[in-house]
Amino acid sequence: MTSQGTRLAGKVAVISGASRGMGLSHTRAFLDQGARVVAFDLNEDAGQTLAEEYGVDRVVFLRGDVRTAADWSHAVQTGVERFGAINVLVNNAGVSPLQRLESVTEADYRRVIDINQVGTFLGMRAVIPAMRESGGGSIVNIASSAALVGFADIFSYVASKWAVRGMTKAAALELVEYGIRVNAVCPGDTDTPMIRENAKTPSASMPPAEDLPFGRWARPEEVSAAAVFLASDESSYMSGTEVVVDGAFTAQ
Numbered sequence: 698m699t700s701q702g703t704r705l706a707g708k709v710a711v712i713s714g715a716s717r718g719m720g721l722s723h724t725r726a727f728l729d730q731g732a733r734v735v736a737f738d739l740n741e742d743a744g745q746t747l748a749e750e751y752g753v754d755r756v757v758f759l760r761g762d763v764r765t766a767a768d769w770s771h772a773v774q775t776g777v778e779r780f781g782a783i784n785v786l787v788n789n790a791g792v793s794p795l796q797r798l799e800s801v802t803e804a805d806y807r808r809v810i811d812i813n814q815v816g817t818f819l820g821m822r823a824v825i826p827a828m829r830e831s832g833g834g835s836i837v838n839i840a841s842s843a844a845l846v847g848f849a850d851i852f853s854y855v856a857s858k859w860a861v862r863g864m865t866k867a868a869a870l871e872l873v874e875y876g877i878r879v880n881a882v883c884p885g886d887t888d889t890p891m892i893r894e895n896a897k898t899p900s901a902s903m904p905p906a907e908d909l910p911f912g913r914w915a916r917p918e919e920v921s922a923a924a925v926f927l928a929s930d931e932s933s934y935m936s937g938t939e940v941v942v943d944g945a946f947t948a949q
């Protein structure tokens with residue numbers, strides 16, 4: 698468990714890709730700060746554990762695909778029916794296969810764009826009516842340091858994450874009239890199953906952890922801290938921007 702508090706007390710959050718890695722960490726951090734959470738993922742691995750740990754009155758875990766508008770509607774509807782509102786969305790689900798421009802297939806490129814970019818768009822669009830009903834809300838899009846600079850060997854991923862950052866700014870301007878803030882978190886290399894998988898193959902996109910300015914990857918909870926801040930009222934005058942949690946990587 699992360700530290701306990703009340704920074705998100707009274708808030709209901711939808712979090713995608715919550716079965717493992719950072720999505721699971723965000724879900725725990727939100728629950729630990731008093732939020733109630735509708736979590737979803739392609740698989741429900743973490744669902745039972747979270748329900749046992751926090752109680753079914755605090756967290757609902759659904760099976761869902763961010764590429765499917767109906768799954769987003771189901772998540773939003775579940776939040777409204779079970780917890781009475783939707784105040785926060787964390788668009789976290791994503792994939793990051795190693796792919797080079799000269800050899801990536803059209804199908805593989807479209808898959809990454811579909812999950813990382815279209816999934817983020819569908820999530821933002823889905824929560825707008827419920828957030829308007831609540832008088833506002835906070836959308837947190839998980840982008841990446843790959844939304845700030847280019848990286849070799851993860852071509853589709855870089856394209857999708859720059860799109861997430863751009864959508865964040867465009868959505869912030871459109872949704873300000875409803876009191877909905879939209880921000881991005883840009884993590885650097887973070888210790889999750891995704892990066893452990895990628896680290897098995899030497900690639901230009903991932904220097905060894907000891908060569909990073911901090912000499913290590915981020916811990917998932919160090920990124921969740923930024924998500925909690927952006928979801929909370931502490932960031933009430935922040936919208937259309939990004940919080941970079943990359944241990945000075947892009948400062949180089």
Ligand SMILES: NC(=O)c1ccc[n+]([C@@H]2O[C@H](COP(=O)([O-])OP(=O)(O)OC[C@H]3O[C@@H](n4cnc5c(N)ncnc54)[C@H](O)[C@@H]3O)[C@@H](O)[C@H]2O)c1
Pocket residue numbers: 713714715716717718719720737738739740761762763764788789790791792793812839840841842883884885886887888889890891892
């Ligand atoms: N780990 C890093 O170094 C790093 C760095 C920057 C940004 N990110 C971003 O953070 C987010 C989380 O990454 P992670 O490292 O925890 O990854 P991860 O692979 O460990 O976990 C991702 C989760 O998303 C789920 N998911 C994948 N496709 C889905 C879909 N179509 N619908 C619903 N759920 C789906 C997976 O089942 C998995 O549980 C991603 O958006 C990723 O791009 C990760």
